[in-house]
Structures are given as C-alpha cells and as structure tokens.
Amino acid sequence: MPQLNPAPWFAILIFSWLVFLITIPPKVLSHTFPNETTSRSTEKSKTNPWNWPWA
Structure with a gap:
C-alpha cells in the first residue's frame, strides 16, 4: 500500500504550505x-x- 508511506506526502504537504504562506499574504496585504x-x-460644526421663504 503506497499511500501509507508518509515520506513523499509529508514533503508535498510542507512544500504546499510554504508556497501558500509565501505567496498569499503579500497579495492579500497589497489590497487598498x-x-x-x-x-x-472634536469641534461641533x-x-x-x-x-423658510413662506414663513
């Protein structure tokens, strides 16, 4: 069962989180x-x- 081998999936998980954490926050924070x-x-206008012209 190759899906139980955590070696490639853990690396993919870490890499994908790094990509999301590096690319998304600057894009979100750049919006004005x-x-x-x-x-x-504080002065009241x-x-x-x-x-009234008819009063």
Whole structure:
C-alpha cells in the first residue's frame, strides 16, 4: 500500500504550505481599501437655521 508511506506526502504537504504562506499574504496585504477613515475634529460644526421663504 503506497499511500501509507508518509515520506513523499509529508514533503508535498510542507512544500504546499510554504508556497501558500509565501505567496498569499503579500497579495492579500497589497489590497487598498477605497474608504479610508479620516480623523474628525472634536469641534461641533455650526449649523444655520433653515430660513423658510413662506414663513
């Protein structure tokens, strides 16, 4: 039963994990998000009252 011999399968497992761990994280981390958060000032903006033309 050749499937019980762990020598080639263990090497394939380690090699495939190394490929995934080396190639995928830089690709994922290189994405930029379109909606970057901006810092808001703590001051409250002044709002003007609505002037109704018919009032």
